[in-house]
Amino acid sequence: MTPPTPREDAALAACLLAVDPGGLGGAVLRARPGVERDRWLSLLQAILPAGTAVRRLPPGVADDALLGGLDLTATLATGRPVQRAGLLEASADGVLVMPMAERLTRPTAARLTAGQERHGYAMLALDEGLEEDEAPPPALLDRLAFCPDLAEPPGPAPHGAAAIAAARARLPGVDSPEPVIEAILATAMAAGIVSLRAPALALRAARAAAALGGRDAPNAEDATLAVRLVLGPRATILPEAPPEQEAPPPPPEEPEAERPDDATDPTRGGQMEDVVQEAREVPLPAQLLASLAAATLRLRAPSSGRTGAERISLKRGRPVGSRAGEPRNGARIALLDTLRAAAPWQRLRPAPPRARVAVRREDFRIRRFREHSESTAIFVVDASGSAALHRLAEAKGAVEMLLAECYARRDRVGVIAFRGAAAEMLLSPTHSLVRAKRALAGLPGGGASPLASGLDAALAMARLEKRAGRTPLIVALTDGRANMARDGSSGRAAAEADALAVAKLLRAEGHSVLIVDTAPRPQPFATTLAAEAGGRALVLPQARAEVLAGAVRQAIGAG
Amino acid sequence: MDGLATRLKPKARRPARVKPRPVFPFTAMVGQEEMTLSLVLCAVDPAIGGVLALGDRGTGKSTAIRALAALLPPMKAIRGCRFNCAPGKPAQMCEACQQPRAPRATVPVPVVDLPLGATEDRVVGALDLERALTQGEKAFEPGLLARAHRGFLYIDEVNLLEDHLVDLLLDVAASGENVVERDGLSVRHPARFVLVGSGNPEEGELRPQLLDRFGLSVEVMTPTDLPTRMEVIKRRDAFERDPPGFCARFAPDEAGLRARILAARAALPHVAVPDAMLEQAARLCMTAGTDGLRGELTLIRVARALAAHEGASEVTLDHLRRLAPLALRHRLRRNPLDDSVATTRVARAVEEVFGP
Numbered sequence: 001m002t003p004p005t006p007r008e009d010a011a012l013a014a015c016l017l018a019v020d021p022g023g024l025g026g027a028v029l030r031a032r033p034g035v036e037r038d039r040w041l042s043l044l045q046a047i048l049p050a051g052t053a054v055r056r057l058p059p060g061v062a063d064d065a066l067l068g069g070l071d072l073t074a075t076l077a078t079g080r081p082v083q084r085a086g087l088l089e090a091s092a093d094g095v096l097v098m099p100m101a102e103r104l105t106r107p108t109a110a111r112l113t114a115g116q117e118r119h120g121y122a123m124l125a126l127d128e129g130l131e132e133d134e135a136p137p138p139a140l141l142d143r144l145a146f147c148p149d150l151a152e153p154p155g156p157a158p159h160g161a162a163a164i165a166a167a168r169a170r171l172p173g174v175d176s177p178e179p180v181i182e183a184i185l186a187t188a189m190a191a192g193i194v195s196l197r198a199p200a201l202a203l204r205a206a207r208a209a210a211a212l213g214g215r216d217a218p219n220a221e222d223a224t225l226a227v228r229l230v231l232g233p234r235a236t237i238l239p240e241a242p243p244e245q246e247a248p249p250p251p252p253e254e255p256e257a258e259r260p261d262d263a264t265d266p267t268r269g270g271q272m273e274d275v276v277q278e279a280r281e282v283p284l285p286a287q288l289l290a291s292l293a294a295a296t297l298r299l300r301a302p303s304s305g306r307t308g309a310e311r312i313s314l315k316r317g318r319p320v321g322s323r324a325g326e327p328r329n330g331a332r333i334a335l336l337d338t339l340r341a342a343a344p345w346q347r348l349r350p351a352p353p354r355a356r357v358a359v360r361r362e363d364f365r366i367r368r369f370r371e372h373s374e375s376t377a378i379f380v381v382d383a384s385g386s387a388a389l390h391r392l393a394e395a396k397g398a399v400e401m402l403l404a405e406c407y408a409r410r411d412r413v414g415v416i417a418f419r420g421a422a423a424e425m426l427l428s429p430t431h432s433l434v435r436a437k438r439a440l441a442g443l444p445g446g447g448a449s450p451l452a453s454g455l456d457a458a459l460a461m462a463r464l465e466k467r468a469g470r471t472p473l474i475v476a477l478t479d480g481r482a483n484m485a486r487d488g489s490s491g492r493a494a495a496e497a498d499a500l501a502v503a504k505l506l507r508a509e510g511h512s513v514l515i516v517d518t519a520p521r522p523q524p525f526a527t528t529l530a531a532e533a534g535g536r537a538l539v540l541p542q543a544r545a546e547v548l549a550g551a552v553r554q555a556i557g558a559g
Numbered sequence: 560m561d562g563l564a565t566r567l568k569p570k571a572r573r574p575a576r577v578k579p580r581p582v583f584p585f586t587a588m589v590g591q592e593e594m595t596l597s598l599v600l601c602a603v604d605p606a607i608g609g610v611l612a613l614g615d616r617g618t619g620k621s622t623a624i625r626a627l628a629a630l631l632p633p634m635k636a637i638r639g640c641r642f643n644c645a646p647g648k649p650a651q652m653c654e655a656c657q658q659p660r661a662p663r664a665t666v667p668v669p670v671v672d673l674p675l676g677a678t679e680d681r682v683v684g685a686l687d688l689e690r691a692l693t694q695g696e697k698a699f700e701p702g703l704l705a706r707a708h709r710g711f712l713y714i715d716e717v718n719l720l721e722d723h724l725v726d727l728l729l730d731v732a733a734s735g736e737n738v739v740e741r742d743g744l745s746v747r748h749p750a751r752f753v754l755v756g757s758g759n760p761e762e763g764e765l766r767p768q769l770l771d772r773f774g775l776s777v778e779v780m781t782p783t784d785l786p787t788r789m790e791v792i793k794r795r796d797a798f799e800r801d802p803p804g805f806c807a808r809f810a811p812d813e814a815g816l817r818a819r820i821l822a823a824r825a826a827l828p829h830v831a832v833p834d835a836m837l838e839q840a841a842r843l844c845m846t847a848g849t850d851g852l853r854g855e856l857t858l859i860r861v862a863r864a865l866a867a868h869e870g871a872s873e874v875t876l877d878h879l880r881r882l883a884p885l886a887l888r889h890r891l892r893r894n895p896l897d898d899s900v901a902t903t904r905v906a907r908a909v910e911e912v913f914g915p
Contacts, residue, residue, distance in 0.1 A: 003732060023799065106719060107675040114674070139716075142616055178789070185788050194781050197617035200792055204799075335691065335743065388677045431718070432760065 004228075007155040010148035012231050014044040015159045016145060019167045021048075022120030025199060027146035028101070028136065031128040037126065038151040041097070044124075046162045047157055053094030053121075055087055059103060066111050086117035096124075101136040102126035104413050107374040109137035116143065126558070129538075134464075143199040147233035159212055159293065167211040173206045175217040187306040193234050205328060299359060322365040337365035340458060360495035375404065375471040376412040376429045380458045382478035383419040384449035392445045393476040395518045399440055402475065403433050412470065414461050415439050418454030420447030421488060446489065452481035452498035459502060462511045473512045474535075480526040495524060500532050507534035514538060563826040581802035582621040583627035586812035591619060596865075597885055598627050599775070599816070601711075601753050604864040607733075608857060609754035611717070611889065612763075618779045619791075624713045628670035629897025632817055634709065638664040641701045642748050643708045652654045656876040669710030671703050671752075675719060680723060682738055683731075684746070699746045703739045707752040716758030718765045725769050728754070732772055738915040771850070774857045778891035778902065823867040831864045831873040832859055839912065840879055845906035847883075849890040874914060883909050 006011075023368065031037045038181075045054060053382040058065070070216050075082045088094075088111070096112075098104065102123075104112075112123060123144060123252030125136050135141070159167075164375050181203060206218035206226035213222065324336035324519035326339075342363040349358040383392060406413050413436045415431040426439040455476065462472035506513050513535025517526035522539045530537035582836045588595055612620045621847075623829070637644045643666065643848075673682065684702035691697065712728075714720060720728075731737050737750040754773060758765065770776075782788050798805040837859065844854045862878040888901040 023896045038807070106716070110716065114672070160655065172800060176791075176800075180788055181796070182785070185792065189783075189785070194783075196781055196788060196791055196794050197616040199788070200795055203792060203796055332678075335685075335686065369690065391617075434760070480771060 003156070006149040007152050008158070009155050009229060010040060010150060010154035011227065013042060013146040014147045014154065015047060015157060015164065015212060016162045016205050016208040016229070017122060017172045017500045018047045019046060019211055020171060020204055021052075021092060022116070022121035024145040024208065025116065026095075026123035026124065026125065027125050027148060028125045028141060029150060030129070030147065032128060032502060033126075034148040036153045040148065040150060041124070043157050044095070044156055047159065047161045048095065048537040049161070049165055053091045054296045055091040055094065055096050057087065057096055057098040061087065061108065063182065063296045065114070066108070067281070079482075079513075088112070088119055088121070090481075091121045094120035095124060096121050097124045098125065099128075099129045101127045101140070102129035102134045104136055104140065106137050106139070109140040113139060113143055131238045132217060132358060136161075142197050143201075145205055145230050148229075161210065166214075167208070170214070171208065171211040173216065174210050176203055177217050178209060180206055180218050180223045183223050184227060184231070188231055188396040191231055191234070193231060198234050199229060202226040204511070205230050265499070280306070294553050322367050323542040324362070325366040326361070326364050327366055328442055331366040334367045335366040338363050341365055360525040374469075375473055376414060376461075376465045377406050378414045378416065378429070378458050378461050378465070379436075379440075380423075380454045380474065380478070381415065381417045381443065382443045382449060382454065383417045383443055383447075384478075384479075384481070384483075385419075385446045386449060386479055386481050392518075394441075397442070398439055398516060398518075399475075400437065403436055406433065409513065411473075412465075416454060416461065417443050418449070418450050418457070421447065421484070422450055423453040424456040425461070429461065429470075448484040449478070449482050449495070450486075451478055451480075451495060452486045452502050453484075454478075455499060455502040456486070459506060459511070460510070463509070466509075471512075473514070474506065475516065476517045476527065477518050480515075480517055480523035480529065481519070482525075499529060503529050503533035507532065579684045582594040582625050582629040582808050583622050583795075584806055584809035584813055585623065585630040586816055587794055587798070587805070587809045588619060588623055588626065589719045589794060590782050591623065591779055593885060594620070594623055594779055597775040597861075598623060598755070599779050599820065600861055600864040600868065601755075602820050603868055604629055604827055604860060605751070605753050606710075607861050607864060608772065609751075609756070611770070611773035611776045612755070612757040612779050613718075613760050613765075613776065614757075614779030615781045618781050620779055621713075621715055623668060623686055624711065624755055624757075628668060628711065628911045630813055630820075631668040632821055633665045633667050638707070638911050642705050642750075643710070644749070645709060653880075654885055659911040669706055669708070671707040671710065673703055673712055673714045673720075673724075674715055677703065677724065679724065679727065682727060682801055682847045683737055683741075685739075685741065686744055697743065699739065701748070701799060702737075704731055704750040704752070705748055709752050710746075710752055712754050714754070714756045717769070718758035718760065722767065729769060730770055757911050763882045770889050771853065775831055775861060775885045777885060799872050819868065822870075823864065823902065826870070827864065830863045830871070832863060833873060835877060835902055836862070836876070839876065843879070843883060843908055843912045844887065847891060847905055849887055851890075855889050858882060861886055880909055880913055881883050 001552075010032070011020055013027060017027060029037050029040065033406050046052070062084070066086050068089060069082050071082045071084040074084075115121070116123065123140070125140065125144060127136055129135050184199045184202045184206065188202070193199070203226070206222045209222035209225050210218040212214070213219075215222070218226070284364045322337045325331060327333035327461075338358065338359065341359060342359045345360075345363075346358060349360070379402070381392075381395055381399065403413060411429070412429040412431055414434060415426070415436055416428040417424055417426050426443065427436055458476065460473045462474055466473040481492075482499045483492050484490050485494035486498045503513075511533075513530065513533040515526050515530040515533070515535060515537045517523055517537060517539045519526070574598075576808045585595070594610070594612050598599050601607050601610055612623075614620070633647065647888050668850065670716050680702065683704055684700055687696075687698040687700035714728075714840065722880075730753070732754055735749060735751045737748055739746045754766075756769075756773065757779075767851050794805075837855075840855050840858045840862075844858070847854075859874070861882050865878050865882060866872075884905045888903050891901050891904055
């Protein structure tokens with residue numbers, strides 16, 4: 001027997017989902033819009049029982065559309081409250097198709113999952129994310145059984161609508177024998193799947209497969225199928241790879257990496273080994289991030305009023321008047337302004353049947369507020385060989401102190417490290433500082449300095465954050481010895497030119513940038529870079545850091 | 560006449576509830592003893608101050624809370640009161656209920672979900688838009704806080720809650736009263752509820768101010784041994800295939816636990832707390848280094864609830880020892896970047912003060 005192809009598996013997943021849509025939760029379709037995805041969707045639709053509700057979730061859907069609520073137009077027309085059913089209720093026991101699922105917000109995901117428990121619909125998350133970190137909220141993914149491989153269009157459906165209907169009828173009577181449960185759980189544990197939801201979904205998939213096969217209980221084949229379809233994709237998507245265990249970066253060029261101006265380096269000339277250094281305490285100006293943001297804002301405020309630390313919101317903040325609009329999606333009605341808008345027309349408008357005041361849709365005014373937007377601190381850490389030897393420990397210490405400031409300010413934190421051939425995202429923006437600290441603590445040093453790649457990665461992250469409505473602050477800690485250009489070629493001149501090019505882009509897009517120079521002697525290049533990026537440069541104070549570290553060491557030795 | 564009748568009829572606030580699905584029974588939960596125990600203790604004594612359950616996804620946090628609602632004995636309330644006012648306690652009543660001889664009704668204990676994206680209006684209540692628009696009346700539409708009065712307020716992913724809502728909840732949880740001054744309304748109503756929060760700390764930190772407001776903190780983890788995991792999956796599967804049958808299987812257990820909770824509530828005022836125990840609790844808190852007096856208060860209160868629940872006549876060292884991690888681990892003065900486990904710090908303090 002030949003192993004099943006991904007095309008067959010994708011078709012099978014659609015069949016199983018059609019048998020038990022609510023129980024299996026749905027599927028994630030990670031693919032660009034195209035014939036592959038459309039074929040899978042139409043395949044599923046063809047085998048679903050006639051009359052199954054298939055609804056499409058509009059991107060950026062508002063809460064009242066999801067959950068239902070007062071229908072303003074009808075209420076005003078009839079003069080009594082008219083309720084409207086929400087999208088979730090309308091798709092009960094059916095299928096909810098969610099385009100651009102990677103853009104779903106957590107609150108919406110929370111509504112969707114809560115609604116699934118109540119209304120029992122299947123969710124098809126159309127994930128069009130390009131980057132690794134552009135993905136639907138994890139709480140949602142956790143509940144969707146399948147993730148079919150859509151590199152090619154799915155094969156023909158192995159079961160017809162009649163077979164699906166028969167399997168649906170048989171499903172409640174299908175047993176779950178203990179050996180099958182045990183096999184699924186053991187496989188899940190072996191694959192490193194901790195959550196119990198995945199094996200529970202696999203069990204349901206096995207039962208659905210048994211129902212399709214006309215059996216009263218899943219056999220080994222059903223269990224294997226379920227494990228392959230449900231647990232398989234999850235085992236591979238586990239992001240738990242500790243950074244230390246990665247393959248050491250290929251040392252591209254040795255002589256350029258170390259500059260001869262530091263003859264005191266003990267390991268110089270020997271094999272460059274990756275050094276994991278502990279964070280070391282360093283004195284930094286207090287409130288550094290806050291002052292950075294303020295400084296940038298002051299600089300930019302007159303030229304572009306588009307973004308900044310403050311923005312207009314309809315939900316919360318300091319009130320700043322009202323504007324026309326409907327009180328939906330969390331926007332709050334400005335009652336007096338609404339009545340004021342309606343007042344001049346009362347004579348002309350026919351009296352409504354029961355209401356006293358004839359208010360029409362165009363009269364509505366909603367409040368506006370000015371609020372502070374959240375900010376994200378993006379740390380770009382130079383972990384190259386030269387930096388590791390000099391001051392990686394101090395850099396880590398500096399980041400930790402800045403993290404403490406982030407905690408106080410409730411900022412998000414993202415960490416990017418660059419060394420060897422490329423930059424690497426250690427942590428996508430999160431509120432969890434513990435994770436940031438952990439990512440940083442395990443960061444080894446060694447290799448070349450692809451400064452431009454590091455700044456590139458920061459720019460990409462900053463763009464994502466800005467799109468999500470947050471204010472990014474980029475903090476780059478480097479010794480300024482860029483020696484690898486973007487194209488992977490070594491050479492100081494090309495590398496510096498590349499880094500300056502990215503810096504120009506950073507300035508053009510108006511991101512706040514702070515360059516912390518970690519070199520033992522301040523480098524003119526760090527200052528140039530900061531100037532080019534429209535940011536500030538800060539020299540990590542050398543002497544005091546040494547004194548501090550020495551004092552700490554002494555205290556430990558004495559204690 | 561006809562018109563009057565329709566006006567007095569309580570109007571349907573929301574579309575008719577879809578068929579109520581049976582809830583997974585509380586007593587059928589496998590493992591997670593810390594979480595189930597602390598929820599039961601909060602049911603015995605709501606003054607404990609709520610539970611914070613932090614841990615992995617898919618460990619039955621929400622299941623436990625929904626199950627608790629189904630388990631709890633129903634309570635008496637003034638009929639039709641939107642705030643679930645308790646009869647016979649005029650001091651804590653809303654204005655509408657303060658007339659003498661208001662009719663009574665038996666209602667289930669409310670367990671209200673606070674969704675992540677909830678607006679302030681929905682939480683505290685706001686101007687009733689329907690009535691304002693159609694009848695030109697200024698009326699208050701109670702929010703989630705009013706519905707949770709005398710019951711439980713459940714916040715899933717509490718660590719992702721927006722700060723302005725957290726502030727609001729803190730204020731109401733501390734004062735037991737919701738004061739609304741907005742849209743030209745001026746309303747105050749009682750809102751005493753047990754705050755239950757859950758979340759995954761990997762996804763974000765909880766503000767320390769909110770952390771301290773929870774009476775107990777439990778850590779929930781996905782079980783890692785095969786037999787327990789098998790039992791979880793088997794029960795879940797059995798429930799999904801035949802909810803009524805599964806619930807019937809656990810009905811005696813449910814009735815038993817309900818009776819124990821009621822008995823514990825009755826016994827609670829009679830449980831003695833010896834001075835020696837007070838002293839031990841105070842010493843423990845000093846050793847562990849908790850901020851403020853709330854740690855001691857909660858520890859004593861929850862120990863009394865546990866004693867009542869277990870039928871003991873007074874609080875013993877054993878009670879304190881078992882409950883110290885739950886009551887204290889989230890109150891330690893901490894460095895936001897220090898991820899050393901608070902539980903071990905409490906355990907160390909327990910060993911130091913109470914002996915091994």
